[in-house]
Amino acid sequence: MRAATATPARPRARLSPARRVKNLLMGALILLATVIVVAPLILIFVYLLREGLGAMNLAFFTRTPAPEGEAGGGLLNAITGSLTMLAMASVIGVGVGVAGGIFLAEYPRHPLMPSVRMLSDVLAGIPAIVMGLVAYGLLVLQFGFSSIAGALALGFLMIPIVVRTTEEVLKLVPLTVREAGLALGLPQWLVILRIVLPAAAGGIVTGVMLALARVAGEAAPLLFTAFGNVSVNLDPTKPMSALPLEIYRGATSAYDENQRLAKAGALLLITLIFLTSLLARWASRRR
Amino acid sequence: MSESARRSSVRPARSAALSSGGDRVFRGLILALASVIVLVFVLSVYQLARESWPALQTFGWRFFTERTWNPVEGTFGALSMIVGTLVTSLAALAISVPLAVASALFVAEYAPKWLAQPVGYLIELLAAVPSVVYGLWALFVIAPILGRWQTAFFLDPANLPTITRCNELWAQGQTSLQCFLVPPGAGGRGLALAIIILTVMILPYTASVARDVIRLVPADQREAMYALGATKWEVISRATLPYARAGILGGVILALGRALGETLAVAMVIGDSQEILRSLWGGASTMASVIANQFGDAQERLHRSSVVALGLTLFFLSVVVNFAARLIIARLTPRGIQ
Numbered sequence: 226m227r228a229a230t231a232t233p234a235r236p237r238a239r240l241s242p243a244r245r246v247k248n249l250l251m252g253a254l255i256l257l258a259t260v261i262v263v264a265p266l267i268l269i270f271v272y273l274l275r276e277g278l279g280a281m282n283l284a285f286f287t288r289t290p291a292p293e294g295e296a297g298g299g300l301l302n303a304i305t306g307s308l309t310m311l312a313m314a315s316v317i318g319v320g321v322g323v324a325g326g327i328f329l330a331e332y333p334r335h336p337l338m339p340s341v342r343m344l345s346d347v348l349a350g351i352p353a354i355v356m357g358l359v360a361y362g363l364l365v366l367q368f369g370f371s372s373i374a375g376a377l378a379l380g381f382l383m384i385p386i387v388v389r390t391t392e393e394v395l396k397l398v399p400l401t402v403r404e405a406g407l408a409l410g411l412p413q414w415l416v417i418l419r420i421v422l423p424a425a426a427g428g429i430v431t432g433v434m435l436a437l438a439r440v441a442g443e444a445a446p447l448l449f450t451a452f453g454n455v456s457v458n459l460d461p462t463k464p465m466s467a468l469p470l471e472i473y474r475g476a477t478s479a480y481d482e483n484q485r486l487a488k489a490g491a492l493l494l495i496t497l498i499f500l501t502s503l504l505a506r507w508a509s510r511r512r
Numbered sequence: 513m514s515e516s517a518r519r520s521s522v523r524p525a526r527s528a529a530l531s532s533g534g535d536r537v538f539r540g541l542i543l544a545l546a547s548v549i550v551l552v553f554v555l556s557v558y559q560l561a562r563e564s565w566p567a568l569q570t571f572g573w574r575f576f577t578e579r580t581w582n583p584v585e586g587t588f589g590a591l592s593m594i595v596g597t598l599v600t601s602l603a604a605l606a607i608s609v610p611l612a613v614a615s616a617l618f619v620a621e622y623a624p625k626w627l628a629q630p631v632g633y634l635i636e637l638l639a640a641v642p643s644v645v646y647g648l649w650a651l652f653v654i655a656p657i658l659g660r661w662q663t664a665f666f667l668d669p670a671n672l673p674t675i676t677r678c679n680e681l682w683a684q685g686q687t688s689l690q691c692f693l694v695p696p697g698a699g700g701r702g703l704a705l706a707i708i709i710l711t712v713m714i715l716p717y718t719a720s721v722a723r724d725v726i727r728l729v730p731a732d733q734r735e736a737m738y739a740l741g742a743t744k745w746e747v748i749s750r751a752t753l754p755y756a757r758a759g760i761l762g763g764v765i766l767a768l769g770r771a772l773g774e775t776l777a778v779a780m781v782i783g784d785s786q787e788i789l790r791s792l793w794g795g796a797s798t799m800a801s802v803i804a805n806q807f808g809d810a811q812e813r814l815h816r817s818s819v820v821a822l823g824l825t826l827f828f829l830s831v832v833v834n835f836a837a838r839l840i841i842a843r844l845t846p847r848g849i850q
């Protein structure tokens with residue numbers, strides 16, 4: 226499979242210098258391009274470590290932001306807000322997403338199947354900010370800013386990712402397993418619930434984690450749904466803050482102190498997202 | 513398609529008597545939840561269309577061809593944002609595609625296994641970095657670098673005639689190729705910074721799709737060329753890349769979709785101006801950045817409706833791009849890869 230092992234030993238002398246130089250040059254360019262691609266990630270992480278680590282003290286996790294321009298304070302409101310909204314979004318994203326995946330994989334002959342497949346792909350391409358506008362129209366217009374509206378937008382964004390991964394892992398479960406269940410006299414729904422889903426559980430969890438990692442960093446759809454809140458709020462019908470929202474506000478603020486909190490918040494967010502992604506990859510690799 | 517056909521032909525035919533009530537309940541439940549996907553799409557179109565109706569009714573097609581966007585006068589034309597969206601996205605695409613394909617080649621063809629895996633991880637993590645974090649980094653790290661360069665440009669007396677001439681040209685609403693490269697100010701923010709950060713943000717999408725399709729190129733395609741005495745680059749350029757081109761194109765268009773809708777990183781750095789291609793270093797705006805910057809403050813009905821109309825435009829653009837990607841992949845993919 227790999228070219229490196231497939232390459233037979235060739236008589237070098239027969240290569241003209243021009244071809245050899247071109248070969249080496251392109252190899253060097255490809256290496257250089259790869260360094261350029263990977264560099265931003267390392268630069269961003271090192272920058273955030275240098276700038277944000279110092280601000281990650283106890284107050285960062287236990288206090289809410291100080292008034293504009295004043296020193297001290299933390300992002301407790303954003304941390305609790307992010308966790309609350311992600312939990313609420315998961316209800317929508319996982320419920321609809323896993324069901325959608327089961328529908329696509331297990332009922333391929335259903336007349337609605339092609340439209341569900343197509344629309345789930347279409348949803349995957351819709352910009353997050355547009356989902357924010359949709360959630361605004363659905364909830365905020367009538368009930369005002371609330372974390373429910375924010376979670377709705379995030380949940381909608383999770384759906385296509387969960388659908389896709391669920392469908393894929395369900396299709397990896399061999400047909401013979403399903404046939405064995407059916408042959409034993411189990412109805413199809415029990416075969417799906419008791420045999421197919423458990424076999425695919427690891428992959429589905431991976432998909433959910435990837436979806437969570439993806440939406441945990443979204444600020445755009447929260448700008449005019451959850452809106453943000455300077456104090457800790459656990460009431461889902463009221464405005465709530467989130468880490469990406471605080472990063473956005475802090476980074477665009479003129480005050481050093483807010484910028485410092487934003488950098489620490491970005492470090493926390495990026496670390497959590499990286500850990501989740503790596504964990505998800507590790508889990509999917511282990512199977 | 514073939515998968516579902518195979519699947520359904522294998523499933524044993526069960527008599528109606530055997531299918532239990534539980535089957536019907538479960539099937540109904542799954543169907544109901546899956547229908548939410550259809551519902552979300554329909555609701556989205558309905559919401560966006562309803563809210564943008566006042567603006568589209570008032571301005572008609574002029575909404576897309578008029579460049580004045582003035583909330584005070586109540587005139588809303590989206591031309592500068594549409595141009596800004598297309599220019600930033602296409603420029604970022606043009607820069608990122610060769611880099612992404614090269615990095616995919618490195619991971620799939622050049623790197624030894626111990627290196628290929630971590631590099632692959634790093635590129636995927638690049639896709640996981642949130643938009644705001646890219647924006648923060650661009651604002652605090654890249655913008656000052658560009659700003660220093662621009663300041664140096666303004667401080668150099670040799671550039672004074674050029675600056676004066678370009679200022680006159682800009683004042684008349686014109687530009688020239690030379691003036692396009694001259695910064696109108698020394699802030700660091702603007703079109704160029706937006707393109708740079710978008711380039712970085714969409715790299716991983718193309719790179720990971722390209723890597724996957726390059727790995728799918730059958731080994732005998734390559735081995736046959738090696739057997740003929742081809743160099744590694746000759747094999748890549750004449751066997752691997754042509755074979756993988758449809759998949760790579762799909763990844764490129766996927767990245768384009770991302771770039772079009774990318775919001776906060778761009779909103780933070782693009783400078784929020786209605787100039788159309790005045791200067792590479794000057795301010796501009798995209799549809800997504802205007803939604804982020806203005807929707808919260810848009811009190812007036814027509815203003816609000818116009819911002820949602822931008823959202824509707826973006827929505828349709830994403831749907832079209834998405835379909836184009838799938839069409840191209842279906843048309844060009846060689847048999848055997850699917």
